[in-house]
Amino acid sequence: xxxxxxxxxxxxxxxxxxxxxxxxxxxxxxxxxxxxxxxxxxxxxxxxxxxxxxxxxxxxxxxxxxxxxxxxxxxxxxxxxx
Numbered sequence: 647x648x649x650x651x652x653x654x655x656x657x658x659x660x661x662x663x664x665x666x667x668x669x670x671x672x673x674x675x676x677x678x679x680x681x682x683x684x685x686x687x688x689x690x691x692x693x694x695x696x697x698x699x700x701x702x703x704x705x706x707x708x709x710x711x712x713x714x715x716x717x718x719x720x721x722x723x724x725x726x727x728x
Contacts, residue, residue, distance in 0.1 A: 657705075658691040668704070668718075670694070675718045682708045686723050703727055 660668040666687045667674040671694070677683055684704060692715070693703035701719040708714075715727035 653693050653701075654691060659688050660691060662684060662687050668702075670702060671700075672702060673720055675720055677704070677716075679718050680706055706721060 654726065658670065660670065660682060662668060662677060662685050666677045666685065668677060668688060668696075669675075670691055675687065677721075683689075689706050691702050691704050693699045697701070699719060701717055704714040704716050704718050706714060706716060717727050
């Protein structure tokens with residue numbers, strides 16, 4: 647079976663909470679592991695995967711202006727998207 651990925655029609659912006667999580671569709675997603683990310687910054691959710699587990703693809707622009715995509719799971723640490 648393959649992952650069921652749905653690109654979002656409109657990218658969703660979310661502020662990073664103090665515990666380095668974001669809320670999306672009634673769930674919290676952990677952003678720990680993204681370098682230079684601190685609470686109060688904004689990430690953009692671009693994709694939502696629901697099989698075999700709920701996870702997001704988020705885009706983050708660091709202080710140097712470099713953009714990168716990250717896979718974010720409900721309980722996992724964030725990892726760079728391939």
